[in-house]
Amino acid sequence: xxxxxxxxxxxxxxxxxxxxxxxxxxxxxxxxxxxxxxxxxxxxxxxxxxxxxxxxxxxxxxxxxxxxxxxxxxxxxxxxxxxxxxxxxxxxxxxxxxxxxxxxxxxxxxxxxxxxxxxxxxxxxxxxxxxxxxxxxxxxxxxxxxxxxxxxxxxxxxxxxxxxxxxxxxxxxxxxxxxxxxxxxxxxxxxxxxxxxxxxxxxxxxxxxxxxxxxxxxxxxxxxxxxxxxxxxxxxxxxxxxxxxxxxxxxxxxxxxxxxxxxxxxxxxxxxxxxxxxxxxxxxxxxxxxxxxxxxxxxxxxxxxxxxxxxxxxxxxxxxxxxxxxxxxxxx
Amino acid sequence: xxxxxxxxxxxxxxxxxxxxxxxxxxxxxxxxxxxxxxxxxxxxxxxxxxxxxxxxxxxxxxxxxxxxxxxxxxxxxxxxxxxxxxxxxxxxxxxxxxxxxxxxxxxxxxxxxxxxxxxxxxxxxxxxxxxxxxxxxxxxxxxxxxxxxxxxxxxxxxxxxxxxxxxxxxxxxxxxxxxxxxxxxxxxxxxxxxxxxxxxxxxxxxxxxxxxxxxxxxxxxxxxxxxxxxxxxxxxxxxxxxxxxxxxxxxxxxxxxxxxxxxxxxxxxxxxxxxxxxxxxxxxxxxxxxxxxxxxxxxxxxxxxxxxxxxxxxxxxxxxxxxxxxxxxxxx
Numbered sequence: 001x002x003x004x005x006x007x008x009x010x011x012x013x014x015x016x017x018x019x020x021x022x023x024x025x026x027x028x029x030x031x032x033x034x035x036x037x038x039x040x041x042x043x044x045x046x047x048x049x050x051x052x053x054x055x056x057x058x059x060x061x062x063x064x065x066x067x068x069x070x071x072x073x074x075x076x077x078x079x080x081x082x083x084x085x086x087x088x089x090x091x092x093x094x095x096x097x098x099x100x101x102x103x104x105x106x107x108x109x110x111x112x113x114x115x116x117x118x119x120x121x122x123x124x125x126x127x128x129x130x131x132x133x134x135x136x137x138x139x140x141x142x143x144x145x146x147x148x149x150x151x152x153x154x155x156x157x158x159x160x161x162x163x164x165x166x167x168x169x170x171x172x173x174x175x176x177x178x179x180x181x182x183x184x185x186x187x188x189x190x191x192x193x194x195x196x197x198x199x200x201x202x203x204x205x206x207x208x209x210x211x212x213x214x215x216x217x218x219x220x221x222x223x224x225x226x227x228x229x230x231x232x233x234x235x236x237x238x239x240x241x242x243x244x245x246x247x248x249x250x251x252x253x254x255x256x257x258x259x260x261x262x263x264x265x266x267x268x269x270x271x272x273x274x275x276x277x278x279x280x281x282x283x284x285x286x287x288x289x290x291x292x293x294x295x296x297x298x299x300x301x302x303x304x305x306x307x308x309x310x311x312x313x314x315x316x317x318x319x320x321x322x323x324x325x326x327x328x329x330x331x332x
Numbered sequence: 333x334x335x336x337x338x339x340x341x342x343x344x345x346x347x348x349x350x351x352x353x354x355x356x357x358x359x360x361x362x363x364x365x366x367x368x369x370x371x372x373x374x375x376x377x378x379x380x381x382x383x384x385x386x387x388x389x390x391x392x393x394x395x396x397x398x399x400x401x402x403x404x405x406x407x408x409x410x411x412x413x414x415x416x417x418x419x420x421x422x423x424x425x426x427x428x429x430x431x432x433x434x435x436x437x438x439x440x441x442x443x444x445x446x447x448x449x450x451x452x453x454x455x456x457x458x459x460x461x462x463x464x465x466x467x468x469x470x471x472x473x474x475x476x477x478x479x480x481x482x483x484x485x486x487x488x489x490x491x492x493x494x495x496x497x498x499x500x501x502x503x504x505x506x507x508x509x510x511x512x513x514x515x516x517x518x519x520x521x522x523x524x525x526x527x528x529x530x531x532x533x534x535x536x537x538x539x540x541x542x543x544x545x546x547x548x549x550x551x552x553x554x555x556x557x558x559x560x561x562x563x564x565x566x567x568x569x570x571x572x573x574x575x576x577x578x579x580x581x582x583x584x585x586x587x588x589x590x591x592x593x594x595x596x597x598x599x600x601x602x603x604x605x606x607x608x609x610x611x612x613x614x615x616x617x618x619x620x621x622x623x624x625x626x627x628x629x630x631x632x633x634x635x636x637x638x639x640x641x642x643x644x645x646x647x648x649x650x651x652x653x654x655x656x657x658x659x660x661x662x663x664x
Binding site for chain 2: 054055275311313318320
């Protein structure tokens with residue numbers, strides 16, 4: 001922490017709420033998201049300085065396909081929580097945002113009331129390429145928000161690819177939002193998302209209460225068959241985000257779940273495992289990147305790839321040759 | 333191919349069937365499975381020399397939980413095929429064999445009649461640690477068997493961990509064997525194995541024909557809901573490996589599937605993609621190994637891991653520090 005500017009930033013993030021504090025949080029996260037090496041070095045120092053103050057929030061992941069009503073639900077939940085005196089940060093993991101050009105949280109008008117609530121901080125998904133990269137930035141932003149005193153962090157994700165796994169891997173309670181229709185649950189089972197869920201919420205229960213009740217029974221029985229959560233049964237509940245019905249019950253369920261996890265020591269174990277997995281995920285991504293950037297590898301890779309494709313070189317032999325090239329002296 | 337001994341080995345593998353040919357195949361695979369660096373270098377040369385003669389077999393993967401009747405079925409299928417004039421190699425991927433001390437195919441008495449059939453070659457699973465390592469050896473053994481003229485290669489695996497993915501990733505037609513009871517299919521869906529299946533076989537249909545018929549209908553509808561195989565619908569069939577009922581139909585289905593794949597160009601695309609994925613899987617395993625073996629990393633890893641665990645260092649920062657250490661000069 002050499003730079004005086006960063007020292008001031010750290011103090012402001014840790015300081016009392018207000019416009020200057022908000023700006024400091026935003027500025028710190030922007031620094032974390034920068035791809036410049038000098039920014040990255042400063043961000044690492046800042047992150048380590050903030051780390052002792054992080055970790056105290058309830059981390060909630062919320063996932064669901066587009067149209068399930070995530071924004072409406074998160075806004076209702078966020079307002080409920082700030083009304084109870086909590087400070088709420090809303091982050092997102094959306095690896096598609098760099099492709100589509102717009103983040104799922106880019107348009108703050110989606111959460112009009114929450115975005116002007118002084119006790120809430122909404123940050124759109126970083127849009128930096130790979131899922132691993134996007135998840136890393138969100139995870140680091142979460143630590144900053146925690147150090148800044150936000151005691152509830154909500155991480156939203158759409159149901160694309162492996163983003164649910166990433167979000168479940170950074171939260172204390174992972175919530176899957178479902179629509180009240182059959183088939184939706186099978187898709188979630190297929191994608192392995194159902195297994196990640198600590199809570200399953202059937203939204204839009206007001207539209208068709210019978211269908212919602214049937215869906216709830218189906219999902220409950222599927223979860224039983226899947227045999228997940230041997231110790232803590234995943235709970236399935238119905239609500240209507242639009243009407244605000246069930247939001248208080250939802251938060252009570254999250255709190256109950258987290259308290260039980262904390263009492264049993266499972267929360268600490270989960271967070272340790274998440275940190276360990278995160279470190280190795282980042283190491284592997286870094287190793288792949290270094291491999292691809294190695295001059296001798298860059299030179300040989302296209303040719304060897306073609307030989308493998310043409311069937312004149314076994315894939316395993318090509319892999320060994322490329323790895324051996326990394327030991328070679330770099331050409332000048 | 334400097335060594336005259338290896339030149340003789342290559343010639344014998346490519347030569348006419350008989351006891352000497354069999355021994356050469358076994359010896360070549362043993363060389364591939366060796367962990368000695370000089371053996372590995374010789375094996376690589378041998379593999380590349382054999383490669384132009386490989387690739388002509390029908391590659392069938394067979395997976396199913398213990399007790400589903402894989403050995404009985406593979407023996408019946410193998411005898412049926414040698415009776416038709418085929419030469420059949422049976423290999424296995426069993427990453428648990430190094431733990432349990434016994435391969436799923438270690439005991440050839442499991443396939444008593446097939447193991448003495450001169451037109452068949454049975455090789456137990458290599459028992460060298462990680463799934464990636466075991467799969468690599470099996471894959472290389474498959475290429476040797478193909479070069480040796482076996483025109484059907486059957487790769488067996490038990491339903492543990494990700495071994496099904498590995499076997500589906502090296503075969504032209506991946507078969508999932510199921511028992512005629514409900515719940516079994518849900519487990520397969522959960523584990524993502526159902527999606528890999530080109531053919532689903534319900535064995536022991538003789539025990540309870542009604543249950544088998546019900547299971548078949550359930551699995552067919554599950555496959556439809558999963559939306560897999562948009563172009564070629566996965567087929568579900570019943571058989572009894574013990575009675576030999578359905579074995580001829582099974583082989584007809586495999587042949588039909590493979591012919592259709594070949595005609596549409598999907599077979600070539602599948603094999604290319606398998607080779608590409610295999611190469612990258614081996615590269616990533618090699619990168620991880622090199623990372624763990626790097627002196628500076630070995631020295632720093634325990635301490636940094638503890639710091640991450642204690643919450644005094646962010647996981648992403650630890651990852652970056654460790655990666656930076658790889659650039660450092662090795663201590664002498």
